[in-house]
Amino acid sequence: MSERTMIEVCGLGKCFTTPVGMINVLSDINLKICGGERVAIVGSSGAGKTTLMHILGGLDHPTSGEVFFEGENLTRFHGSALDAFRNRTIGFVFQFHQLLPEFNALENVMMPLLIGGAKRNKAALLATDILKEVGLGKRLTHKPGALSGGEQQRVAIARALVREPRLLLADEPTGNLDSRTSDDILSLLNHLHQDRGLTMIVVTHNIPLATNLDRVVKIEDGVLVEDVLN
Numbered sequence: 001m002s003e004r005t006m007i008e009v010c011g012l013g014k015c016f017t018t019p020v021g022m023i024n025v026l027s028d029i030n031l032k033i034c035g036g037e038r039v040a041i042v043g044s045s046g047a048g049k050t051t052l053m054h055i056l057g058g059l060d061h062p063t064s065g066e067v068f069f070e071g072e073n074l075t076r077f078h079g080s081a082l083d084a085f086r087n088r089t090i091g092f093v094f095q096f097h098q099l100l101p102e103f104n105a106l107e108n109v110m111m112p113l114l115i116g117g118a119k120r121n122k123a124a125l126l127a128t129d130i131l132k133e134v135g136l137g138k139r140l141t142h143k144p145g146a147l148s149g150g151e152q153q154r155v156a157i158a159r160a161l162v163r164e165p166r167l168l169l170a171d172e173p174t175g176n177l178d179s180r181t182s183d184d185i186l187s188l189l190n191h192l193h194q195d196r197g198l199t200m201i202v203v204t205h206n207i208p209l210a211t212n213l214d215r216v217v218k219i220e221d222g223v224l225v226e227d228v229l230n
């Protein structure tokens with residue numbers, strides 16, 4: 001495993017302003033993740049796991065503190081530069097999939113490739129391959145509404161992985177999956193980790209999955225506790 005720091009979070013805090021006042025969700029979070037590391041994030045519902053993932057993926061901004069990606073301050077990226085960085089570097093599995101309902105499974109998975117400038121034929125081949133890897137070779141033309149919850153989750157995982165990102169941010173990727181499919185997804189991720197050194201940050205309530213990764217951190221009362229299960 002490369003020892004190079006990929007992500008460094010320094011003094012990160014996040015508040016939300018609501019009609020009934022400010023909510024302080026994250027306080028003084030400090031975290032360092034090396035290239036090739038597999039980190040699980042656990043914590044109770046509402047602890048701030050999704051909020052942290054969105055900030056790590058450049059989808060939201062912290063109220064205080066900073067996030068560095070290989071030494072570059074993420075908060076300095078804006079607009080199309082941020083979009084290009086995300087598309088090139090990060091695969092994101094959202095907690096609630098966020099598949100495009102009017103497009104079928106294949107088209108959903110092709111989307112990041114097309115946005116990245118790939119030709120349609122090549123995008124279709126790569127998307128088909130990864131959908132087969134997640135066990136959906138026979139569901140290519142189904143729209144999300146005609147897929148089960150677990151199948152939608154697997155399409156979202158395929159979409160996150162199709163551009164061979166260096167960093168996978170996955171928010172409860174196995175939340176809707178039975179234990180066998182969940183094990184299959186874990187083996188796929190571990191295979192990608194071994195093959196390409198994929199760095200992974202995975203939010204999960206699935207303790208066997210968490211303990212299978214290199215490190216488990218917990219968010220509790222807005223602060224981060226390191227190595228909770230080790």
Ligand SMILES: Nc1ncnc2c1ncn2[C@@H]1O[C@H](COP(=O)(O)OP(=O)(O)OP(=O)(O)O)[C@@H](O)[C@H]1O
Nearest residue numbers: 016017018023025044045046047048049050051052
């Ligand atoms: N845009 C927002 N405006 C106001 N409050 C928010 C906003 N987004 C999240 N919150 C609040 O921040 C807290 C953390 O939310 P978050 O989605 O990060 O939790 P979580 O740890 O992912 O929970 P779960 O396990 O249920 O997915 C929650 O109390 C939530 O209500």
Ligand SMILES: [Mg+2]
Nearest residue numbers: 049050095171
């Ligand atoms: Mg969440």
